[in-house]
Amino acid sequence: MGRQRGTRGRHAATTAALLAATVTAALTAGCTGGGGPGDDGRRSARESEQGTSPSATGASVLAVKLDNAAAARPHTGVDAADVVYAEQVEGGLSRLMAVYATQLPKTVGPVRSARESDLELLRQFDRPTLAFSGAQKKLLPLIDRAPLRAETPGSAPDAYSRGSGKPAPHNLYLRPERLIPEAPGQAALTTGFRYGTAPSGGTATTSQTVRYPAARFTFTWSDSRDRWLVGMDGAPATTADGKRMAAATVVVQYVKVRESAFRDFLGNNTPYTETVGSGKATVLRDGRAHAVNWKRADATDGTAFTTGDGTPVNFAKGQVWVVYAKAS
Incomplete structure (x- = not known):
């Protein structure tokens, strides 16, 4: 179910972006890092070029990367997702990605870090919003160049908060309406299903x-x-x-x-x-x-x-x- 894509903004390799990348690298604790607000302080150059604010209405689905370690359970808001993807990560463990189009729960979590595979999986959607808590520092430039809107605790601190019932890093939660005010609807689910x-x-x-x-x-x-x-x-x-x-x-x-x-x-x-x-x-x-x-x-x-x-x-x-x- 292929679709024509619009022209995408080019990544701007400015001095400010390089400086921001350095800050991010220092704050992000690797692939399994799931630090709190500030673990990825960048907004991609593509977002800056297009003038998109964190509260702008999403034109596509919201995808949230979720922790699935035993300490992260039970999950919040997963039952409202239209699609839940499960994949293998380091050490033979699993992570989830919950995709929302027809409804938005009040809270989703616990939120954790992104993986390279996510970028290929999300290409099926038209510039989706990806909510995650950080990523391995060498992966961040690939996320910046991907045709998606990346939102982390560093770029949208008012959308994330720490819960008190679980230890960090298994207690980071997202309020979806802080990223997209309303669900995009069934038409955004361009999964081919x-x-x-x-x-x-x-x-x-x-x-x-x-x-x-x-x-x-x-x-x-x-x-x-x-x-x-x-x-x-x-x-x-x-x-x-x-x-x-x-x-x-x-x-x-x-x-x-x-x-x-x-x-x-x-x-x-x-x-x-x-x-x-x-x-x-x-x-x-x-x-x-x-x-x-x-x-x-x-x-x-x-x-x-x-x-x-x-x-x-x-x-x-x-x-x-x-x-x-x-x-x-």
Whole structure:
């Protein structure tokens, strides 16, 4: 589902930007850094050139990078997301990216740092807003050049705050309305997903687990809720108000996961999850598992899911979880 892109602003390599980058490098504690306000004090040169203020209305989705360590749970505001992406990060752990288009929760979090893979994944949207708490210093120039609006505690301090119920860095929360005053709407979800009648066939399935080296997700079908209940690392996943996380559709997408050029402050390599290309996937909906194919020809495209004969696969209406798993 390719789309024409407008002309994007060029990155301005001014002395002020270089100075700001130096400040940011000193304040950002690597890929796994999730420091508070001030850990990334820059607004990209692209933002300055276009005169966009932190409170300007977003033309696209809001994507929030979320901590998924045990100390960060339970999450806040994830149940309001239209799409939740799960990916592997350093040490075999996982991180989430929650994407909002049809509604904005009052609070989202805990917020953590960005990864290189996020830039490719977000190209499917038209200049999305990416909320995150920092990034590895060598990644920051790539984020500046990416066609997105980056918002951190340093660039939008009034949008972030620390909670008292968890230790830092697992307690940073975002107030979305401070970044985009209103939800952009369904049309902003240019993911390529189709919704409608369930595909024929499939296999009756009550539960499916996706394992990373040091994390796992389990999705269990609930007839009473007509949803897949989410489990993380062997425990039920709940929101901060005690509600069980649940998805209408779950996609286990098998992709290439390779080493990137980046490492965290401990020296662990950051995995790069390739979301452009093609491969196999399992779509879970209505208590059944469907073996399908996926294809995303270009980063500016959404992802198409089809059966073996090329028929598009419809998702159930409601929240979609996409879990990226390493292809064998």
